[in-house]
Amino acid sequence: MDGAAWPQVRGDLSSTRWGAAAFLNNLEAACTTISQSEWSVRWTNIGDAHRLLGDTNLEKGNLDEAAEDWLCALTALEVARRLACENSSGSAGVSGTINAVIQKFGALKQNIERIQVKCCDHCEIPAYYLPAGDRTSSAPAILCISTEEETATILLGRLLPVVTDRGMSVLVVAHDDLSDARRSQSDMFLSCCMDYLSTRSDVDATRIGVYGDGLSAALATDLAAFDGRVAAAVCDGGLWNLARMLASVDWLTRTADAPDEEVVSPVACECSGN
Numbered sequence: 001m002d003g004a005a006w007p008q009v010r011g012d013l014s015s016t017r018w019g020a021a022a023f024l025n026n027l028e029a030a031c032t033t034i035s036q037s038e039w040s041v042r043w044t045n046i047g048d049a050h051r052l053l054g055d056t057n058l059e060k061g062n063l064d065e066a067a068e069d070w071l072c073a074l075t076a077l078e079v080a081r082r083l084a085c086e087n088s089s090g091s092a093g094v095s096g097t098i099n100a101v102i103q104k105f106g107a108l109k110q111n112i113e114r115i116q117v118k119c120c121d122h123c124e125i126p127a128y129y130l131p132a133g134d135r136t137s138s139a140p141a142i143l144c145i146s147t148e149e150e151t152a153t154i155l156l157g158r159l160l161p162v163v164t165d166r167g168m169s170v171l172v173v174a175h176d177d178l179s180d181a182r183r184s185q186s187d188m189f190l191s192c193c194m195d196y197l198s199t200r201s202d203v204d205a206t207r208i209g210v211y212g213d214g215l216s217a218a219l220a221t222d223l224a225a226f227d228g229r230v231a232a233a234v235c236d237g238g239l240w241n242l243a244r245m246l247a248s249v250d251w252l253t254r255t256a257d258a259p260d261e262e263v264v265s266p267v268a269c270e271c272s273g274n
Contacts, residue, residue: 040094047094057069058108077097081095112129113130117171130169132166141197141209142208145210150175190223
């Protein structure tokens with residue numbers, strides 16, 4: 001790992017998320033001076049630095065600090081994964097690190113359950129369940145369906161920095177585990193996931209939402225129409241891919257002009273989090 005990444009890990013989760021958002025919002029300008037693959041390497045280094053800092057804090061017994069470091073790592077690694085998505089080997093390496101960080105975080109917090117949701121005909125759907133922090137009372141829950149390009153593990157890594165300690169439960173399933181079935185069967189499988197959430201004592205059955213990303217936006221829409229227990233639906237049809245494509249086309253076809261004066265980099269984002 002590049003030792004230069006170490007000075008970039010002084011911020012907390014809030015500043016890390018701010019830095020990631022600022023970078024992605026200025027991605028086109030950033031890529032005029034440094035290639036997208038190089039940015040992916042830099043963000044991977046930042047994620048690795050956060051991960052190792054979390055390991056160090058764990059050894060020192062600083063459990064809360066370790067957990068936050070690993071959430072920072074997941075945030076940086078998600079940026080790296082998006083930038084490396086066209087490079088299968090690079091993306092696979094980042095995905096493996098994301099999986100390792102999730103295992104560390106889950107073992108520390110003991111709150112990530114790997115479950116099998118039972119459906120009819122002896123069919124089961126593998127899923128992750130992340131309960132709300134307080135299990136003594138019922139909380140709202142969200143059924144999250146990954147994009148067609150990612151596993152449930154990758155989606156969980158993307159969600160953890162956002163939903164941890166937010167007072168809600170999350171059930172994560174993979175698009176590929178549903179897409180091979182007919183549309184009616186997909187609705188039925190997802191309704192079984194709703195059954196699972198509705199019967200948990202720590203879930204408020206009147207406040208269950210569904211989130212679908214990419215092609216799974218259609219599955220989320222269908223479930224909302226099919227199952228009256230869905231209280232809310234967020235259907236993201238892949239705006240990230242569209243925005244990136246439009247930015248790339250504009251960058252390649254426009255006439256040369258002066259570069260932006262300010263290019264947001266991971267270094268600047270991390271160091272200015274105070």
